[in-house]
Amino acid sequence: MQSNTPSDDAGADAPTLSALDRRLGTVETGFNLVAALAIFVLMLIGVWQVLGRTLFNAPVRGYIDFVELSISTFAFLGIAYCQRLGGHVRMEMVLKPMRGRLLWSTEIFGTVVALAVIAVLIWYGWGHFLRAYQLGDSTIDAELPVWPSKLAVPVAFALLWLRLLVQLAGYVRLALDPRRRPVAVTTVLTPEELAAHEIEESLGAAERGRRR
Amino acid sequence: MSEFTIGILGVVALVTMVFLGVRVFIAAAAVGLVGMVAMIGWSAGAGMVGTIPHSKSVSYTLSVLPMFILIGFLAFHAGLTEKLFDAATKWIGWLPGGLAVATVMAATGFAAVSGASTATAAVFSRVAVPDMLKAGYDKRLAAGVVAAGGTLATLIPPSAILVIYAIIVEESVGMLLVAGFLPGIVSALVYCGLIVVMAKLNPKLGRPIRGYTWTQRWKSVPGTVPIIAVVLIIFSAMYFGWATPTEAGALGAFVVFALALLHGMRWHGLRESLLESAKLTVMIFSIIWGVLIFVRFLGYAGLPEAFAKWVVSLDVPPIVIMICILLFYVVLGMFMDAIGMLLLTLPVVYPAVIALGYDPIWFGIVVVKMAEICLITPPIGLNCFVVNGVRPDIPLTTVFRGIMPFFIADVITVGLFLAFPQIILWVPQLMRAG
Numbered sequence: 168m169q170s171n172t173p174s175d176d177a178g179a180d181a182p183t184l185s186a187l188d189r190r191l192g193t194v195e196t197g198f199n200l201v202a203a204l205a206i207f208v209l210m211l212i213g214v215w216q217v218l219g220r221t222l223f224n225a226p227v228r229g230y231i232d233f234v235e236l237s238i239s240t241f242a243f244l245g246i247a248y249c250q251r252l253g254g255h256v257r258m259e260m261v262l263k264p265m266r267g268r269l270l271w272s273t274e275i276f277g278t279v280v281a282l283a284v285i286a287v288l289i290w291y292g293w294g295h296f297l298r299a300y301q302l303g304d305s306t307i308d309a310e311l312p313v314w315p316s317k318l319a320v321p322v323a324f325a326l327l328w329l330r331l332l333v334q335l336a337g338y339v340r341l342a343l344d345p346r347r348r349p350v351a352v353t354t355v356l357t358p359e360e361l362a363a364h365e366i367e368e369s370l371g372a373a374e375r376g377r378r379r
Numbered sequence: 380m381s382e383f384t385i386g387i388l389g390v391v392a393l394v395t396m397v398f399l400g401v402r403v404f405i406a407a408a409a410v411g412l413v414g415m416v417a418m419i420g421w422s423a424g425a426g427m428v429g430t431i432p433h434s435k436s437v438s439y440t441l442s443v444l445p446m447f448i449l450i451g452f453l454a455f456h457a458g459l460t461e462k463l464f465d466a467a468t469k470w471i472g473w474l475p476g477g478l479a480v481a482t483v484m485a486a487t488g489f490a491a492v493s494g495a496s497t498a499t500a501a502v503f504s505r506v507a508v509p510d511m512l513k514a515g516y517d518k519r520l521a522a523g524v525v526a527a528g529g530t531l532a533t534l535i536p537p538s539a540i541l542v543i544y545a546i547i548v549e550e551s552v553g554m555l556l557v558a559g560f561l562p563g564i565v566s567a568l569v570y571c572g573l574i575v576v577m578a579k580l581n582p583k584l585g586r587p588i589r590g591y592t593w594t595q596r597w598k599s600v601p602g603t604v605p606i607i608a609v610v611l612i613i614f615s616a617m618y619f620g621w622a623t624p625t626e627a628g629a630l631g632a633f634v635v636f637a638l639a640l641l642h643g644m645r646w647h648g649l650r651e652s653l654l655e656s657a658k659l660t661v662m663i664f665s666i667i668w669g670v671l672i673f674v675r676f677l678g679y680a681g682l683p684e685a686f687a688k689w690v691v692s693l694d695v696p697p698i699v700i701m702i703c704i705l706l707f708y709v710v711l712g713m714f715m716d717a718i719g720m721l722l723l724t725l726p727v728v729y730p731a732v733i734a735l736g737y738d739p740i741w742f743g744i745v746v747v748k749m750a751e752i753c754l755i756t757p758p759i760g761l762n763c764f765v766v767n768g769v770r771p772d773i774p775l776t777t778v779f780r781g782i783m784p785f786f787i788a789d790v791i792t793v794g795l796f797l798a799f800p801q802i803i804l805w806v807p808q809l810m811r812a813g
């Protein structure tokens with residue numbers, strides 16, 4: 168919740184990059200929507216489980232297995248969406264006073280580190296999935312297959328990797344010429360902007376939700 | 380290079396990267412990965428690290444997080460704040476500074492459906508500040524009380540941060556949640572006491588609001604029933620164990636969801652709440668597995684034990700060390716989100732605290748309270764910016780001046796927790812005994 172993507176009208180400055188940014192953004196929102204629906208379903212099944220067990224002595228079969236497997240959706244699928252919106256926690260104290268080339272170079276450093284780490288995690292996460300798939304692993308109680316849940320990790324990380332690549336391009340573009348307008352990157356927000364963001368999330372959402 | 384040296388280098392690298400603005404989950408995972416590879420080789424190290432995101436996330440205990448987060452986002456659509464504030468005003472408005480006291484009590488109630496401090500401050504700036512100003516209350520008091528009232532949300536369950544603490548230090552989630560209620564209420568009462576004393580000494584700050592009949596009072600009660608229902612569901616499920624935290628969270632979310640529908644939430648509002656919940660959930664999970672990669676590395680390097688041993692060997696009373704640790708959190712919290720701060724530091728700090736003989740539950744509550752204080756202290760004090768953002772007519776300096784007494788109240792509260800650990804430990808001990 169520390170930063171966000173600057174306004175879209177900067178698109179005119181770097182048409183290819185902002186088109187890529189938008190296209191990737193659509194996929195990311197789709198992934199996050201799947202995660203969001205999984206959370207909603209988890210709520211409904213939880214209610215069903217409690218009522219079924221306490222009132223009718225009929226718990227949902229394999230409830231815990233189902234919950235554990237569904238975690239993969241909301242634990243991973245939204246990761247690129249969150250990265251685009253600058254939602255992952257970081258410390259901005261040192262970045263704040265930085266300007267121009269120094270700032271963008273520091274951002275490039277962080278993005279390159281992320282690209283490297285996520286690449287390794289995709290590779291070994293894929294191996295983790297492949298083993299489960301080939302061995303036909305299943306959960307203990309309901310005997311649900313485990314591989315789809317493990318597949319979510321490399322898939323979500325691959326999307327994150329693409330997002331990081333777009334951000335890297337955005338930062339490199341700015342480092343080459345700091346006078347350009349930021350496109351497809353996250354920027355450091357002032358406490359005022361951050362507060363505006365928080366207010367929008369709590370008050371704005373509620374009011375718009377009622378109006379439509 | 381010895382493993383211990385690699386461990387120290389890893390910590391230095393992590394701190395450097397975090398300062399340079401690398402996302403915390405990436406910095407932690409990067410150091411953990413490189414460190415493991417340095418110690419046990421590429422294929423064993425990277426292979427082990429590569430399985431951590433999935434294996435550590437897919438655990439039933441963690442599934443409570445999205446439920447608690449969802450309750451919080453849905454609560455904004457349920458119109459609970461107005462009803463709580465109305466009921467609190469009618470019942471306790473007659474006290475000196477009555478509307479401010481009512482704001483604290485309503486925020487305490489709202490905390491039972493919200494775990495987000497800044498968001499709570501935002502809604503109360505909208506609901507309570509206009510009434511206080513209309514009644515001629517001092518601007519500083521009005522602004523300060525909503526900024527401070529927001530901080531109550533994280534101690535009183537549903538609280539994501541308490542769940543995260545429990546998971547990282549491997550304590551019972553239910554126990555920590557149950558433990559959060561009483562300290563949350565004590566914090567609120569200290570705020571209330573402070574307001575009453577201040578308004579008594581200087582009646583100009585805020586006059587009592589009188590003249591409500593008993594009929595009016597009782598009529599305001601039904602509006603607060605859903606909150607009481609959610610509190611009862613979560614507290615009793617944890618205390619008596621009739622449902623797991625995830626199940627209780629699901630039930631609580633469903634109650635608030637139904638209420639939001641009744642209050643007029645439509646598809647767009649639901650979609651927004653769900654998307655925001657998913658975003659916050661993935662943020663928390665990312666940082667959990669990222670930090671757990673780092674923790675695996677630290678464990679291999681033997682750093683936490685070494686640090687704990689060193690701390691215990693120091694020739695100073697434990698209480699002095701504890702106060703130093705708490706001050707360290709105050710400073711760190713000024714620059715960093717509470718969740719990131721706790722996750723990054725607990726792997727090293729926690730074993731030392733336990734070695735000093737402090738109770739894990741007690742420390743969890745105190746540390747979360749510290750993280751909250753950071754939300755109202757300069758230079759960031761996000762809650763103050765939020766109040767100023769909702770009410771631009773109240774200058775930021777006024778908000779910061781208004782928050783001062785509440786900051787002192789919080790220091791008193793932490794002092795109470797230090798002097799009387801029973802405030803925190805009493806209910807969990809009852810639960811253990813039962």
